[in-house]
Amino acid sequence: MKLKLFGSSGVRGVVNADLTPILVTKIGLAITMLVKAKKVLVARDTRVSGQMLEDALVSGLLAGGANVSCVGVMPTPVLAYLTMKLKADAGVMITASHNPPQYNGIKIFDKDSISYGDEKQGKIEKIIERESFRFAEWQGIGNVSHANESGLYVETIAKAVELGKKWRVILDPGCGAAYSLAPAILKSLGCKLTAINSQPDGFFPARSPEPSAESLKSLANIVRESGADVGIAYDGDGDRVAFIDEKGVFVDFDRVLAAYAAYVLKRKQRGVVVTNVEASMRIEKMAEAQGGKVVRTRVGDVYVSEAIKQHKAVFGGEPCGAWIHPKIHYCPDGIFSSVMLLKALEDEGKRLSKFVAETPVYETLRKNIPCKNEAKYRIVDKVGEGIKAAFPEHMEYSAVDGVRLSLKNGWILVRASGTEPLIRITVEGESLKAAKEIMKKGVMLINKVVGKVGK
Ligand code: MG
Numbered sequence: 001m002k003l004k005l006f007g008s009s010g011v012r013g014v015v016n017a018d019l020t021p022i023l024v025t026k027i028g029l030a031i032t033m034l035v036k037a038k039k040v041l042v043a044r045d046t047r048v049s050g051q052m053l054e055d056a057l058v059s060g061l062l063a064g065g066a067n068v069s070c071v072g073v074m075p076t077p078v079l080a081y082l083t084m085k086l087k088a089d090a091g092v093m094i095t096a097s098h099n100p101p102q103y104n105g106i107k108i109f110d111k112d113s114i115s116y117g118d119e120k121q122g123k124i125e126k127i128i129e130r131e132s133f134r135f136a137e138w139q140g141i142g143n144v145s146h147a148n149e150s151g152l153y154v155e156t157i158a159k160a161v162e163l164g165k166k167w168r169v170i171l172d173p174g175c176g177a178a179y180s181l182a183p184a185i186l187k188s189l190g191c192k193l194t195a196i197n198s199q200p201d202g203f204f205p206a207r208s209p210e211p212s213a214e215s216l217k218s219l220a221n222i223v224r225e226s227g228a229d230v231g232i233a234y235d236g237d238g239d240r241v242a243f244i245d246e247k248g249v250f251v252d253f254d255r256v257l258a259a260y261a262a263y264v265l266k267r268k269q270r271g272v273v274v275t276n277v278e279a280s281m282r283i284e285k286m287a288e289a290q291g292g293k294v295v296r297t298r299v300g301d302v303y304v305s306e307a308i309k310q311h312k313a314v315f316g317g318e319p320c321g322a323w324i325h326p327k328i329h330y331c332p333d334g335i336f337s338s339v340m341l342l343k344a345l346e347d348e349g350k351r352l353s354k355f356v357a358e359t360p361v362y363e364t365l366r367k368n369i370p371c372k373n374e375a376k377y378r379i380v381d382k383v384g385e386g387i388k389a390a391f392p393e394h395m396e397y398s399a400v401d402g403v404r405l406s407l408k409n410g411w412i413l414v415r416a417s418g419t420e421p422l423i424r425i426t427v428e429g430e431s432l433k434a435a436k437e438i439m440k441k442g443v444m445l446i447n448k449v450v451g452k453v454g455k
Helices: 021-034 050-063 076-085 118-130 150-160 181-188 217-226 253-268 282-288 301-311 334-348 352-357 373-390 432-453
Strands: 010-014 039-044 067-073 090-094 103-109 144-146 168-172 192-195 230-234 241-244 271-276 292-297 315-318 322-324 363-370 396-398 403-407 410-416 422-429
Touching: 021 050, 021 090, 021 103, 021 118, 039 050, 039 076, 050 067, 050 090, 050 103, 067 076, 076 090, 076 103, 076 150, 076 334, 103 118, 150 181, 150 334, 168 181, 168 217, 181 192, 181 230, 181 334, 217 230, 217 241, 230 334, 241 334, 253 271, 253 282, 253 292, 253 315, 253 334, 253 352, 271 282, 271 301, 282 292, 292 301, 301 315, 301 322, 322 334, 334 352, 363 432, 373 403, 373 410, 373 422, 373 432, 410 432, 422 432
Parallel strands: 039 067, 039 090, 067 144, 168 192, 168 230, 271 292, 271 315
Antiparallel strands: 010 103, 090 103, 230 241, 315 322, 363 422, 396 403, 403 410, 410 422
């Protein structure tokens, strides 16, 4: 059977079931072979299994002849930045991001701070599948060193941003990898900070490592009751950020992404911003008003990073709170995003609720249609053939990830689920009525195709 270890965010699995130290050692060895690595950086988030997997990974890397620098518990973006800054051949992050505590994973970064995409991950899989490992001679086994290099990242942020206002911030790293660096950076920028859940704890006892309106309820209450300006929360590895406004309301991911993208374009006076096919069309509305252009990619931060580099974009992000700022590196960065949002509010002279209120209000609808795994990709292809005729007023067609059609008053996206026997339909409309009409037509088309191809 062909191995399928990597998804768009590296390897993820339940520890000691799917993701064992034996597998991780093999991944380490394979990395040294792929990039002929002489120097590799390794970091981990706060998960219980982190140290065990780090030891396994380091063994593989050393056995393949690489010198390894372990930087300890560190947010993913900091590892990516240090990989570039310290001119390592690769950086490896041990994290399962926002997944529950029993999970862990491996995400690999290149010397430009971009995570490995399908091609490089596929090559690593092939080496592991064939077990075609190459071990170093005994004299060539690598060395390991331990150093906390995060000062370099702190310096870069301090040079990039200055805040004039003493922002009252309630910060919630959720016991994840940003637990010490994020409070230190925000304090050094002059924020009046109260940090909650800022002890490292791989059981994530306070809340889910995935920031959402639900998991950040207590943060929202504290912001409301304390009269703070903003609440800031990160996911388990600190590459995503979520915000609570000064009224204690969870800020919609799509709205703040669009508002911030418009701010960047306004400052740069035009340019390209990148997002994925699932993001709201608010980003086009907001970007085009500033003379900017939007490029859309497949879902997955690596695709956004690659497109930012390719199009020399000024900013990019996904509506899960993963924002990429190419002026410092190409990995989504929750800490830098939170600092830059405060800077944007300061420059615009607005409170957070007002900043996002300037984005239009649209309606999103989602529907899943059951469909056999064997047939789902074929059905999406067939939908692609018929969808333009079903929506004669369409404006733009894209097959970058599933099938996406933009319309005058909304858009529709049809994708096969990556993990379940489902076809997922996402629709956005300028009004609920428009969204419902688009959804109705979309469902009719898919049912027709499913009827022909078979469930
Ligand atoms: Mg993450």
